[in-house]
Amino acid sequence: MTRGVDLPNGGDRLEATWADPNGLYGWFTHVDHKSIGRRYLVTAFAFFLVGGVLAALMRLQLSRPDNTILGPDLYNQIFTTHGTTMMFLFAVPVMQGLGIYFVPLMVGARSIAFPRLVAFSYWMLLFGGVFLYASFLVGAGPDVGWFSYPPLAESLYTPSKRADVWAQLITFTEVGSLAVAVSLITTTLKLRAPGMTLNRIPIFVWAQLVTSFMVLFAMPAVMLASTALILDRLVGTHFFDVEHAGDALLWQHLFWFFGHPEVYIIFIPGTGIVSTIITTFSQRRMFGYLAVVLSLVSTAFMGFGLWVHHMFATGLPQLGESFFTAASIIIAIPTGTQVFCWIATMWSGRLSVRIPMLWILGFFTIFIAGGLTGVMLAAVPLNTQVHDTFFVVAHFHYVLIGGAVFPLFAAFYYWYPKITGRLLSERLGAWIFGLFFVGFNLTFFPMHILGLHGMPRRVYTYPASMGWGTLNLLASAGAALMACAVVLFVIDAVRELAADMAASPNPWNAGTLEWATSSPPPNSNFPRLPTVAGREPIWETPRDQPVIVGLRVDARDVLVTHVLDAEPDHRLLFPDPSIWPFLTAIAVTVLFIWSIFTPWGVVYGAVPVFVTMVGWFWPKSPNEGGTRLWPFAHRTLPRPHEAPAAGGAI
Amino acid sequence: MLSVCTVVFIAVLAALLVAVVRGTRRRSEEPSASPAERTITRYVGAAVGVTVVTLIALLAASVWTGRTVASLQASNAISIAITGHQWWWEIQYEDAIPSRRVLTANEIHIPINRPVVLKVTSRDVIHSFWVPNLQGKRDLIPGYTTALWMQASRAGAFRGQCAEFCGMQHAHMAFDVIVESDEEFAKWLDAMRQPGRDPLDPTGHKGRDVFMRARCGTCHSIRGSDAAAQAAPDLTHIASRSTLGAGSLPNTPDNLAAWIEDSQRVKPGNQMPPNPLAAEDLQALVAYLETLR
Numbered sequence: 001m002t003r004g005v006d007l008p009n010g011g012d013r014l015e016a017t018w019a020d021p022n023g024l025y026g027w028f029t030h031v032d033h034k035s036i037g038r039r040y041l042v043t044a045f046a047f048f049l050v051g052g053v054l055a056a057l058m059r060l061q062l063s064r065p066d067n068t069i070l071g072p073d074l075y076n077q078i079f080t081t082h083g084t085t086m087m088f089l090f091a092v093p094v095m096q097g098l099g100i101y102f103v104p105l106m107v108g109a110r111s112i113a114f115p116r117l118v119a120f121s122y123w124m125l126l127f128g129g130v131f132l133y134a135s136f137l138v139g140a141g142p143d144v145g146w147f148s149y150p151p152l153a154e155s156l157y158t159p160s161k162r163a164d165v166w167a168q169l170i171t172f173t174e175v176g177s178l179a180v181a182v183s184l185i186t187t188t189l190k191l192r193a194p195g196m197t198l199n200r201i202p203i204f205v206w207a208q209l210v211t212s213f214m215v216l217f218a219m220p221a222v223m224l225a226s227t228a229l230i231l232d233r234l235v236g237t238h239f240f241d242v243e244h245a246g247d248a249l250l251w252q253h254l255f256w257f258f259g260h261p262e263v264y265i266i267f268i269p270g271t272g273i274v275s276t277i278i279t280t281f282s283q284r285r286m287f288g289y290l291a292v293v294l295s296l297v298s299t300a301f302m303g304f305g306l307w308v309h310h311m312f313a314t315g316l317p318q319l320g321e322s323f324f325t326a327a328s329i330i331i332a333i334p335t336g337t338q339v340f341c342w343i344a345t346m347w348s349g350r351l352s353v354r355i356p357m358l359w360i361l362g363f364f365t366i367f368i369a370g371g372l373t374g375v376m377l378a379a380v381p382l383n384t385q386v387h388d389t390f391f392v393v394a395h396f397h398y399v400l401i402g403g404a405v406f407p408l409f410a411a412f413y414y415w416y417p418k419i420t421g422r423l424l425s426e427r428l429g430a431w432i433f434g435l436f437f438v439g440f441n442l443t444f445f446p447m448h449i450l451g452l453h454g455m456p457r458r459v460y461t462y463p464a465s466m467g468w469g470t471l472n473l474l475a476s477a478g479a480a481l482m483a484c485a486v487v488l489f490v491i492d493a494v495r496e497l498a499a500d501m502a503a504s505p506n507p508w509n510a511g512t513l514e515w516a517t518s519s520p521p522p523n524s525n526f527p528r529l530p531t532v533a534g535r536e537p538i539w540e541t542p543r544d545q546p547v548i549v550g551l552r553v554d555a556r557d558v559l560v561t562h563v564l565d566a567e568p569d570h571r572l573l574f575p576d577p578s579i580w581p582f583l584t585a586i587a588v589t590v591l592f593i594w595s596i597f598t599p600w601g602v603v604y605g606a607v608p609v610f611v612t613m614v615g616w617f618w619p620k621s622p623n624e625g626g627t628r629l630w631p632f633a634h635r636t637l638p639r640p641h642e643a644p645a646a647g648g649a650i
Numbered sequence: 651m652l653s654v655c656t657v658v659f660i661a662v663l664a665a666l667l668v669a670v671v672r673g674t675r676r677r678s679e680e681p682s683a684s685p686a687e688r689t690i691t692r693y694v695g696a697a698v699g700v701t702v703v704t705l706i707a708l709l710a711a712s713v714w715t716g717r718t719v720a721s722l723q724a725s726n727a728i729s730i731a732i733t734g735h736q737w738w739w740e741i742q743y744e745d746a747i748p749s750r751r752v753l754t755a756n757e758i759h760i761p762i763n764r765p766v767v768l769k770v771t772s773r774d775v776i777h778s779f780w781v782p783n784l785q786g787k788r789d790l791i792p793g794y795t796t797a798l799w800m801q802a803s804r805a806g807a808f809r810g811q812c813a814e815f816c817g818m819q820h821a822h823m824a825f826d827v828i829v830e831s832d833e834e835f836a837k838w839l840d841a842m843r844q845p846g847r848d849p850l851d852p853t854g855h856k857g858r859d860v861f862m863r864a865r866c867g868t869c870h871s872i873r874g875s876d877a878a879a880q881a882a883p884d885l886t887h888i889a890s891r892s893t894l895g896a897g898s899l900p901n902t903p904d905n906l907a908a909w910i911e912d913s914q915r916v917k918p919g920n921q922m923p924p925n926p927l928a929a930e931d932l933q934a935l936v937a938y939l940e941t942l943r
Contacts, residue, residue: 072919076818144815144817149815151774151775151776152775152815152817242793248776248791248793313787313788314791314794314796315796318716322713325712326713329705329708329712333702333705336698336701337694337701343662344693347690348673353670364663365666375708376652379651379715381715381716381719387813388813388815453782454782457813460820462821
């Protein structure tokens with residue numbers, strides 16, 4: 001119903017208008033959210049693979065007591081780089097990548113808001129990741145943990161550049177994720193299709209919106225902390241320097257004020273995926289939409305109130321401990337509410353268990369186990385016993401792999417047809433799921449027991465006399481199974497790319513708008529912009545559904561709507577492809593890396609950043625084909641050459 | 651707590667299973683077979699209610715246990731100051747009379763059934779003091795001194811270790827807690843108060859000369875000798891301890907010799923440099939150290 005073909009003489013023109021340039025040079029200028037979103041997903045998944053290789057190396061080292069395959073120096077670099085990669089280069093970007101690709105489609109928009117900023121974010125992520133691994137390969141990989149506690153991370157105890165590499169990687173990825181958060185919030189609030197009022201926003205989009213707000217409030221804390229750390233190391237300030245009245249605990253408060261919400265920043269988009277997929281495969285509207293959305297919002301608020309449970313072992317006053325215990329336990333209520341709503345949806349729906357649903361069922365078992373060990377960890381007496389042991393390693397892998405990676409694989413299977421136009425193998429998919437599920441439990445379940453037996457985290461070896469060898473060997477064997485599953489998945493995903501495009505626009509008979517366009521979507525997303533009459537727009541199309549007319553086909557015209565009720569407000573011209581976000585990212589990268597070596601790097605490095613920003617925002621005159629001097633907010637009636645004034649039902 | 655969580659886990663998974671079975675079965679039936687929306691709302695509401703009540707009960711239990719664990723009413727407590735170093739433990743038994751204080755490293759003796767107050771801090775980076783069988787963790791944070799207490803109800807040796815990542819040799823930062831009867835403990839403490847024994851034979855004298863000549867005293871101390879530095883573990887009664895290098899090796903003469911020669915091989919990155927000594931010097935040094943009980 002929304003194919004470009006039914007647009008008389010305007011369809012091809014519209015496609016050309018929204019096309020990104022071809023060629024090598026053109027490749028660096030892309031601003032299409034689908035192109036950037038694909039890059040985000042592929043890059044983040046590549047970092048997932050690299051981080052997985054590091055994990056496999058750790059399991060190899062720990063498979064036997066007193067093992068000497070990796071020395072302490074290399075092991076410490078590996079576990080730090082593994083954690084940093086999975087948190088900053090995989091989990092957050094991959095979820096944001098899904099948001100970049102699907103939020104505009106799901107709200108029925110032609111583009112993401114601030115497309116050049118999103119392009120810039122991608123380059124920051126890529127350059128940050130390359131910088132981390134280049135440092136790792138020359139032996140300067142960070143080795144003070146992904147939490148980088150001072151004083152260990154101060155120059156007195158880590159005189160090399162390793163802690164600086166970590167701190168600057170944080171800056172890279174945080175700049176990127178903040179920019180994406182801003183874009184996603186604006187897209188959700190201002191670019192929704194007419195009719196998509198607040199209570200019709202798809203839950204996945206709600207999840208991305210809530211997450212983006214959390215990013216806005218959480219990331220500044222860690223940027224502040226890592227900047228203070230760099231200042232300590234580079235110019236001799238004393239934020240965390242105990243000898244000079246600094247405070248070692250200050251870091252922990254700042255870091256965990258970010259670090260705990262970070263868990264929800266990773267997990268909330270996961271729940272959005274779960275809601276989406278359960279709705280589609282139950283073939284009914286989500287049960288308790290309002291309760292689920294409110295759960296997301298309240299989780300986000302509460303997520304900022306329990307950071308201290310990472311610090312129970314530091315010796316806190318009783319009252320403080322009780323407060324944060326209470327907060328950590330109470331946050332299970334909204335999550336529990338969501339679980340019950342999901343179960344109720346399946347219970348009362350017409351459920352078909354396809355591959356994405358398999359991963360969702362896997363998510364249930366694993367995540368609930370992880371959530372319950374989380375409730376156990378909230379209790380101070382238990383916490384001080386198992387804190388910093390393998391019990392905690394098991395717990396957060398259950399929560400993060402269960403709560404984010406399982407939904408993510410579900411999402412890969414669910415949306416792969418939309419992104420590529422091809423379907424993944426069902427038979428192989430079942431094998432991959434089975435291997436991953438068994439491998440996961442084999443790897444991480446024994447770690448609960450190891451932790452209860454007293455095995456601390458982050459040790460590169462352990463004495464044979466402790467009797468931890470067997471369980472560790474079992475965990476290492478499980479890791480091998482997981483690796484097999486991931487390799488099979490990569491093979492299948494790459495192999496299918498060569499197959500014919502067989503996917504229909506809506507292979508799962510889903511209800512959200514990304515399925516209302518072809519697979520893969522055209523450059524303009526929707527040749528004719530959709531309007532929305534219900535929570536699942538495709539399932540709820542009235543006969544007299546209004547259509548949108550009056551957007552230009554020869555310029556990047558975007559419809560901006562009101563925040564609450566998504567009434568059309570005005571048209572806005574969106575920027576063209578540009579090389580400047582790429583050049584700005586290079587300039588910022590130079591500044592960040594230079595500043596590790598001398599504070600003057602910040603001063604001199606700011607000059608190219610300034611120059612590239614000027615290039616980025618340079619206005620074009622209409623004579624040069626530029627359109628940016630058009631008034632930003634203007635309402636005009638459609639002129640005959642712009643778009644067909646088709647009316648009536650779609 | 652574990653049992654409550656297990657019950658919840660099983661209950662939720664059972665509900666999930668039923669949902670999957672019913673949901674898939676309904677696919678083949680008439681669409682009208684779905685239960686009324688209001689019925690489901692009632693079930694979900696009840697489930698949320700049960701969750702809230704369970705969580706509040708767990709919270710109350712946790713806070714109450716926390717208070718019990720942390721409170722201490724006892725006047726006969728022993729007080730020990732523990733200072734973390736990269737990568738060993740400095741241990742000082744406090745006493746009102748300075749000469750009765752005892753300084754040692756990596757091995758703590760405590761009497762059975764008597765509360766022990768630990769005052770912990772760190773001299774360099776953050777460490778965490780943990781004896782899994784006796785108490786929960788407490789971080790050793792430079793700039794802060796915090797106190798906790800423990801009490802052992804069973805005699806024996808318990809292994810403790812650092813639980814906060816503290817750099818290169820975090821894995822080899824262990825210690826032993828020896829729980830013994832009051833008499834044994836008093837005897838041990840008394841022995842610890844004595845200065846290092848003077849060598850009795852020529853080998854011992856030679857060993858002590860080697861110790862001084864090789865500048866071991868730059869970092870270590872042996873009370874009663876010229877070596878009085880505090881940067882490394884106190885060696886006044888080194889031979890009485892059961893391990894070397896904070897739990898890296900059992901304390902035997904051969905291991906001691908290997909450790910002195912090149913401890914980097916055993917515990918790479920530790921602060922003690924290799925000591926290339928002539929064979930007979932090394933032998934004499936080990937013989938001397940072995941007399942320091």
